[in-house]
Amino acid sequence: QVQMVESGGGLVRPGGSLKLSCEVSRGTMSNYVMAWFRRAPGKEREFVGIINWNGVTTYVGDSMKGRFTISRDNAKNTLYLQMNSLKSEDTAVYYCAAGARGFGESPSLYDFWGQGTQVTVSS
Numbered sequence: 001q002v003q004m005v006e007s008g009g010g011l012v013r014p015g016g017s018l019k020l021s022c023e024v025s026r027g028t029m030s031n032y033v034m035a036w037f038r039r040a041p042g043k044e045r046e047f048v049g050i051i052n053w054n055g056v057t058t059y060v061g062d063s064m065k066g067r068f069t070i071s072r073d074n075a076k077n078t079l080y081l082q083m084n085s086l087k088s089e090d091t092a093v094y095y096c097a098a099g100a101r102g103f104g105e106s107p108s109l110y111d112f113w114g115q116g117t118q119v120t121v122s123s
């Protein structure tokens with residue numbers, strides 16, 4: 001059973017940066033499409049970004065374009081999310097996900113999820 005653990009969350013001021021990591025164990029990350037999602041208080045889960053198995057193809061959600069970058073290091077079995085120019089509306093729990101059933105934004109494509117890491121953007 002693939003396990004994933006996120007790290008790197010915390011409290012940051014508006015305009016600041018954070019880099020989240022997601023370490024995959026009990027599985028080979030290169031077998032999977034990887035993605036980030038987030039859930040803000042009182043809101044539905046939201047797609048953040050996706051990366052294909054070798055890192056060549058990526059995209060992020062419209063509200064994150066130009067600010068967030070998703071990347072992966074298969075040798076380290078680790079997924080990353082670099083977040084710059086953070087805004088208060090980016091406050092959420094961020095989750096990484098792994099799937100082998102397609103390349104898309106739907107949470108239903110992902111079979112394995114991390115436990116989440118809290119990101120709080122506040123002055």
